[in-house]
Amino acid sequence: MQELGITSIIRRKYVHRTTREAAVSDGRIAENKLQRDFKADKPNQNWVTDVTQFRVLEEKLYLSAIKDLWNNEIFSFHISRNNDNPLVLETFR
Numbered sequence: 812m813q814e815l816g817i818t819s820i821i822r823r824k825y826v827h828r829t830t831r832e833a834a835v836s837d838g839r840i841a842e843n844k845l846q847r848d849f850k851a852d853k854p855n856q857n858w859v860t861d862v863t864q865f866r867v868l869e870e871k872l873y874l875s876a877i878k879d880l881w882n883n884e885i886f887s888f889h890i891s892r893n894n895d896n897p898l899v900l901e902t903f904r
Contacts, residue, residue, distance in 0.1 A: 851881040860902070862894060875902040 812818070834840045851857040857880040865872045875898050876888040891898040 849880055851879070854879060854881045856881060860899070862898065864894065873898055875899050877902055 831840070845857060845859075849857070849859070858877055859880060860875065860877045862873055862875045865874060870892070873891050873894040874888060875891070876885050878885050887902050889898060889902040891901075
């Protein structure tokens with residue numbers, strides 16, 4: 812390739828970028844109300860949620876859970892094969 816002057820063309824991966832203001836305004840970034848203070852003085856004061864991936868044999872399962880920080884109790888959860896919005900919305904229902 813060097814003798815013939817041939818070079819390869821390397822295409823960069825397209826990365827979609829948005830401004831932080833746009834992400835906040837359309838709800839993709841929520842306000843940090845806890846400020847890393849993971850304590851609560853009474854029930855239903857502070858809830859946190861997360862989605863965790865588990866591998867079971869050859870399959871991936873996703874667990875969405877809601878936890879009350881007052882007593883660290885998981886009071887709602889849902890398991891799905893897809894990590895998507897319906898998983899989280901079903902957890903809230």
